[in-house]
Amino acid sequence: MLKTMQSITTICIAAMALAAHAALPSKQVLTLGAAKKIADAAAVEANKRKATVVIAVVDDGGNLLVLNRLDDTQVASVEVGIGKARTAAIFRRPSKVFEDQIREGRVAALALPGATPLQGGLPIVSEGRVIGAIGVSGNTPQEDEDIALAGVKAADSIIAGVKAADSIIAGVKAADSIIAGVKAVDSIIATNGAAVTYLNKDQVAAAFAKGQPLIEVPEYKVHASRRTAGGMVEVHEHETDVVYVLEGTATLVTGGTLVNPKIIAPGEIRAPDVQGGETRKLMKGDIVIIPPNTPHWFKEVTDPFLYYVVKPIHQ
Amino acid sequence: MRHILFVTASCFAVALAHGADAIAPKPVLTLEGAKQLISAAASEARRLSAPGGAIAVVDDGGHMLAAERWDNTFAASAAISLGKARTSALFRKPTKLFEDIVNKGRTAMAALPESLFTPLQGGVPIEVDGKVVGAVGVSGAASAQQDEDIAVAAIAAWKAMK
Structure with missing residues (x-):
């Protein structure tokens, strides 16, 4: 009897899990990082054509993720550009479809709620689903759409890249070093001409006395870190931690599965504990490099534990 | 007749002098x-x-120049x-001023059209050489105060960059 009850319970739980899965399938979401690359690709196309556009x-709900108004673009294009993008997202088709319908006599399409029936908005599609859209306004209707298309092509290659990256993670790791190489070249180009930063030893010592960030810019952060006790498990989605131990010892756990993780900021996850992972004892002179998306936990430290951290930011 | 001509000429002169002032x-x-x-x-948000x-x-006319919504931030x-x-x-004022005015009893001000007026803390004007050239608006951080803190810090850091 008890055994039957148990197996019924098991079946019920399994069925509920299945039902929950059916009720909550997952969807692809456009990130800000991808949206910026899409907008940049369109801006490159616009600049090539000497077109001034907005x-x-937008995301799949038609809400804005990124907007760029190129210099000297008529201001009215802001609303029109967002409208075209929203139309393509929420109606899941190019906004030109409605412009054509109206021209061909279906004037009633003007009454569609939330639609800007003007050519220049194109949906962004991943795995057959609309995950967002791009809208361009400011030039001729055809040119607006052509510029939007450059953004869509960038989106397609990002989506294809994500898929390729998935298969790389599954097996080959060789591409990582190629990507790292490309990124290094990118950052050389990006930082070329930037000002030199100098911090004298007193400034550095003062920062280590309190445990403070030394520099935080969009490309990287440099921290003078001081710990007096163990901390939370941390995951940075966009930062590599390059750690150099200056004083004290620590027990560092890396990898494993987070227990009760919480997102505390964009790209920043914290957890009180981790299951599994690799444990290391760190001491003065050691260097550890923790890649993005890797759980790491200063579980126990001596008071004080001082370490210098350089954090390249990968957007 | 000559008199009228003279007056007309004077008017033109005044208009021209005015024109030089009017376009700056x-x-x-x-x-x-x-x-x-x-x-x-x-950077400040991080x-x-x-x-x-x-x-x-936005620019000085309130028209958007650029916008970003960070991952996992609510759509509105x-x-x-x-x-x-x-x-x-x-x-040409921080929006906190208007939030305070409305909260302190001038509720009627909330009736201004939405195209003109969002009386919520987190909007800060950008002043260059004593002129407002635009503004920064932040929403979706931990609180209205943090929204404003981010906007203020961004403008300060940007001015330091120049």
């Missing part, structure tokens, strides 16, 4:  | 500047461990950040 990228 | 140069915020402000705001955020940068924040920035640019 470029808007 | 003013600094204009570019897309590049707007992007730098957004980047500075993102430093404050903000749970999310949307930022809009994009429109709210624009409203805050626009209000701040058009009234």
